[in-house]
Amino acid sequence: MSSIYWQEDIETLPRPQLAELQLKKLRESITRALRSPFYGKLYRELNISAESIKTYDDVRKLPITTKDDLRACYPFELLTCPKDNIIRMHCTSGTTGNPAAVLYSRHDLDSWANLMARSMFATGARPADVFQNMSGYGLFTGGLGFQYGAERLGCLTIPAAAGNSRRQIKLMQDFGTTIAHSIPSYLGRLHAVFLENGLDPIRDTKLERLFIGAEPHSEETRLRIQEMFGAKAYNSFGMTEMNGPGVAFECSYQNGMHLWEDCYLLEIVNPDTLEPVPDGEIGEMILTTLDREAMPIIRYRTRDLTCIIPDECPCGRTSRRIDRIKGRSDDMFIIKGCNVFPIQIERVLMRIREIGSDYLIVLDRNDEGDTLTVQAELKSESFTDDYKQLDALRRRIANDLRDEILVTPAIQLVGPGELPKNEGKAVRVKDLRA
Template identity: 45%
Template sequence: MYQPGIEAMDRRSLERLQLDRLGETLVRVYERVPFYRQAFDKANVKPEDIRSLDDIRRLPFTKKADLRDNYPFGLFAVDRREAVRLHASSGTKGKPTVVGYTRRDIANWSDIVARAIVTAGGRPEDVFHNAYGYGLFTGGLGLHYGAEQLGMTLVPVSGGNTPRQVTLVEDFKPRGIAGTPSYVLNLAEYMEDQGKDPRKTSLEYGIFGAEPWSEEMRQTLEEKLGLSAVDIYGLSEVMGPGVSIECAAQQDGLHVAEDHFYVEVINPVTLQPVPAGETGELVFTSLTKEAFPIIRYRTGDMAFLYPEPCECGRTHTRMSRIKGRLDDMVIVRGVNVFPSEIESVLMSHPNLSPYYQVHIHRVGTMDQISVVAEVSEAFVDTAGGFNIDSDLFRQVKHEVMHELRNALLISTRVHLTEPRSLPRSEGKAVRVIDQRNLYQGETAKDRV
C-alpha cells in the first residue's frame, strides 16, 4: 500500500527497519540461493553475523558476470512458478541478465514508483503520458504500474511514432510525461518543425531517465517544454525505475527509497567505502525483493551520497546524478573522462544543437575521443544551404575545441555537422560509439 509518510521517518527508525529487512533477506538468499550460500561461506560469514548496517561490508559483492553465469534462474530465491513476471537485458554481449518478480515484488515496485511520481510533482488526478518503451525493458511497465497505483489516468503510449505522440499530448492534455530525455527532446523538436510551440502544451513536469543526462540537458528540456524536469534512477538488477528520484522542490540529488534498498558508495579499485560527498561506484542491496534479492550489487554507475538531508523534509539519503559509468569512462593520457562531461560543454554552447555523438577509439595503447556535434539552424542560409566555410563556423569549432580542452584537460577532435544530420532517438539515445571493442557488443546496460 502506497505510504508517502515513510519518506519522512526519523533516521534511527529507518535504519532499524533496514537492518530488520536486511536480516530477513540474508537468511532468504543463504537458504534458497546456492550461489549466495557458497559466496557467504567463502567469505566466512553467516546471516546471523550481520548485526549492524556497518557489518554489511563483510558480505561479498555481486557482479553482473554473476548474473550471466547463473542464467536464467540460478539467482532466484523462489520456484520459477512463483515468479509472475520476468524482465531481461538485451544480451548483446552474450547471455542476457534475467530478473524475476513475485506478486508482492510487483506490489512493492508499484508503491515505490507511485511515491516517486509524487516526489516529482505528480498528483492522483493527473493524466500521465508514459513514453518509456514497454517489453523486457523495465522502464515502461515500471512507470505504468506506479502511475496506476497512484490513481492517475495513464496513457501507455510507449516509445516511437512521434506524430501520434504529439497528437495525444495535444488531445489528452497530460500534466506529466515520462521518457528518455533525448526522446522527449525529439518530441519538442518535432512540434517546432510543425510550427507549434512546445511550451504551450499542458505539460508541467517530466520524469526522465534510462540514459545519462546533464544539467544542461535539463535546462534545455525545461526551456523548450516549459516544464519541471526531474531525474529518475533505477536498474533491473535491483528493481527497475524508482530506486531513487529527484524531488520537484529542490531538483538537487535523488532520494533513495531506503526502506527497500540499502545504498553504498565504494572506491572501485580498493572496494572500500568512501565518505559522503566523494564520488565512487554505487552498490545496492535489495531489502524486500522476494524473487530476485541481490546482495551488494556493483552497478558500475559513478555518483556520490549527499552528507546532509534535503530541505523538502524527506529523510532518505540522496545520491547525486550519475556522473558516468565505469565501462564508459575513457582514460586519455592519464585523464579519466566521462561522456557526460562532454555533454555539459556541448549543450552550454549557444551555436550548437542538443544532438551529438562521442566516438571512442584506440590508437596503439591509448584511447582517443572524437566529438561529432550538430550546429544550430543559424548556419543554414535562406536557400537551405549549409556553409562550412564561414568565419562563424570556424570560430565555433575553435571555441568548442578550446572549451572541451579546458573542461577535460585533454585535446579532442571535433567535427561539426549540419543541422538534422544526426539520428533522432525513438527511445534511448546512442550518444557514445565505442569502437575499442567493436566486435564485442555494446557496453551500456539496460537501465532507467
C-alpha cells in the same frame, strides 16, 4: 491540507529507526537468499547467515555480487521460491552473451509499483494528472515500471511507448497530458517535431512535469529540456537488477535523488579498494535489495558513479539523496593519457547556444596515435554555410572542451537530425580503436 507524502510514516522515519528497519530487512533478505542455488552455496561456504549482521558495519563482511555473477545465474539460479510464485521477468539489454534477468513475485511487483507511485507523488504528481509514458515497453523496465506506478497513483495513463513523435504530440494534445516520461536523449528530437509542425510545446500542450532517466545527462541538459517544454524535469534513477526505475527519484526540490532506503541499502565505495567514501565524495554505488522476495540481490556493484549529498532535504524525507550519475566506471575512456567521461563533454556542449541536443564522440587511431572527434549537431537556427562563422564556432568548442578534458578534440558540426539514431538509449561513444 493534503499530505505531500505518499507514505508519510516511512518517508519521514527518523534515521536511527530507518537504520534498524534496514538491518532487520537485510537479515530477512539473507535468510531468503540462502534458499537460492547461488547465494546458498556461496554463503554456506563463507559461513554467512542472518546472524552475521549485528551492526551496520557488518554489511561489509558480505561478499560483493557482480554483473558477471548475475549473468552466470541466468535464468533461475538466484530464485528463492518455486517458479509457480513468480509472475514476471525483465532483463537488461545485454547485446552479447546472457543478460541479467530479474524475476518478480506478486509481492515484488506490488512493492515496485508502490515505489514508483511514491516517486512520482514526491514530484507533485496527483491522480488528476494525465501521464504519458514515452518509454520503450517490453523487457525494458521503463515501460511497465512507470505504467503500474502511475496506475497505482491514480493518474490517467497513456502507454504511448517510444517513438512515433507525431502520434506522441497528438496524444498529448487530445488527452491533455500533464506529465510525460522519456529518456532525455529523445526529447530534443520530439521538440524538433513540434517545431516542424508549427507547434510550440509550451503554448500547445499542458505539460507541467517530465520524468527523465535511464541515461546519464548533465544539469545543462535538464535546464535545456525545461526551457524547451516549459515544464519541470525530474531525474529518475533505476536499473533492471534493482527492479527498474523507482530506486531513486528527485522530489519537488529537484536537488538530487532520494534513494528509497527502506527498500534499498546504499553504500558508496572507492572502486579500487571497495572501502566506503565520505559523504560528498564520488564513488561507486553498491546496492542491496531489502524488499525483494523472489530474487534478493545483496551488495550489487552497480558501476554507477555518484556521491551522497550530505545535507538534509527541505522536503522532510529522511532518505538520503544521491547526486546525478557522473557515468559508469566502464564508460570512462582514456585518450592521450587523460581519463574522460562522456558526461564532461556533454556538459560543455550543452552550454553552447548554437549546438542542439545530439552529439557523438568518436575515438579512433591514426599514424600519430589516438584521435578524438566530437560530432555535434547544430540547432536549425544556427545552421549556416558561412565557413568563417562555422570555423570560429568549431574553434570555440574545441577550446572549451580542452579546458574541461585536457585534450583538444577535432570538432565536426552536422546539420540538425543528421547524426545516426539508435533504438532506445542513446549511444554517445563510438570507439574504433581496435
